[in-house]
Amino acid sequence: MYPHKLYEIDQLLARAQELGSLARLETLATVKDTKGEEFPIHKLTLGSEDPAAPVLGFIGGVHGLERIGSQVCIAYLNSIAKTLLWDEITQQALKKIRIFFIPMVNPTGVVHLTRSNAQGVDLMRNSPTEGTNTNFLLGGHRISPRLPWYRGPNIGEMEIESKALVESVLKELERSVCAVTIDVHSGFGMQDQLWLPYAKTKRPFPHLAKAHALFDLFDHTYPYHFYKIEPQATNxxxxxxxxxxxxxxxxxxxxxxxxxxxxxxxGSWNWIKKNPLQLFSSTGPFNPIKKHRERRILRRHNTFFEFLIKAMSSSSVWDNLNEDQINKHELRAKERWYQND
Ligand SMILES: [Zn+2]
Known part of the structure; x- marks a missing residue:
């Protein structure tokens, strides 16, 4: 039996049980902490079983220190699981699309209060992808697991957690017509940011026009939203x-x-500004310690998540573009995000 100190895992299992045949529960892998205690990496899937269906994925807890990311995923899983039991609109949407949750990719990091996994590897530096113009250390290195942002010892060898995530997501992408995943982190900057690919280069990624069309829709639907939207490499x-x-x-x-x-x-710097003691809290600087702030963060992204469900259910609106529309979005995206390059 797995230990019960990770309530996020208990909640995921509880939702799986309540939903019965409406949910598919998988254990993608089991990892051990430094004492040999085992932890599961779970995935819970709702909605269409058609491999070609549009797919929306929620991922959290890649960095153990950013536990709030797991909690945001679980809070949303809780909401949608409850909604699915009574709301016909959600039931209809999930006949069309598939939603999966991998809310805690790095459970040993969560238990140890570390960004990395139990081997000292930063999973978000662990793929074989090479970046350009990266910063020393922060950009990823193979010097030592004692330093942050360690990539792991060998090129091309991924950690159990990374492999589990990569294989599971690639399987979702095998035949889907359209897919969006959202990986929830905390720690960087004052403002909540939505990052587009790439992390490896400041050059545009192939689906730039589609990303612009999606966020154009978001900007028009929710003109007072608070997100800063840009490619990760801008930072x-x-x-x-x-x-x-x-x-x-x-x-x-x-x-x-x-x-x-x-x-x-x-943007957790804002939480620190409002409560500097957080820097010394046992859960680390990247999680809110005030209960009211935690509650606010757990509900803060519902509008965006609901928007994504609608955007996937009606994906043709932003995904089926003609050549002229693609060119226009591409041009506007370059003006918006790649002005300085
Ligand atoms: Zn992170």
């Missing part, structure tokens, strides 16, 4: 980003579909 470039790797790998296998791997980077 810094890295080696070994798992999403760059999954994206490039999926495009190499087939280029007849749209895939947008997004990251939600919750």
């Amino acid at each position: 810094y470039t890295t080696h070994g980003d798992l999403w760059d790797y999954i994206y490039d790998e999926s495009m190499a296998r087939r280029n007849d579909f749209t895939y947008l791997p997004l990251a939600l980077e919750m």
Whole structure:
């Protein structure tokens, strides 16, 4: 039996049980902490079983110190699981699309209060993808697991957690017509940011026009939203980003579909500004310690998540574009995000 100190895992299992045949529960892998205690990496899937269905994925806890990311995923899983039991609109949407949750990719990091896994590897630097113009250390390195942002000892060898995530997401992308994943992090900056690919380079990624069309829709639907939206590389470039790797790998296998791997980077510097003691809290600086702030963060992204469900259910609106529309979105995206390059 797994230990019960990770309530996020208990909640996921409880939802799986309540939903019965409406949910598919998988254990992607089991990892051990430094004492040999085992932890599961779970995936819970709701909705269409058609391999071609549009897919929306919620991922959290890649960095153990950013436990709030797992909690945001679980809070949303809780909501949608409850909604699915009574709301006909959600039931209809999930006949059309598939939603999966991998809310805690790095459970040993969560238990140890470390960014890395139990081997000292930063999973978000662990893929074979090489970045350009990366910063020393921050961009990923193979010097020592004692330093942050360690990529792992050998090129091309991924950790159990990374492999579990990569294989599971690539399987979702095998035949889907359109896919969006959102990986929830915290720690960087003052403002909540939505990051587009790439992390490896400041150059545009192939689905730039589609990403612009999606966020154009979001901007028009929710003009008062609070997100800063831009490619991750605008902030810094890295080696070994798992999403760059999954994206490039999926495009190499087939280029007849749209895939947008997004990251939600919750601006935790703001929480520190409001409560400097957080820097010394036992859960670390990247998690809110005030209960009211935690509650606010757990509900803060519902609008965006609901928007994504609608955007996937009606994906043709932003995904089936003619050549003229693609060119226009591409041009506007370059003006918006690549002005300085
Ligand atoms: Zn992170």
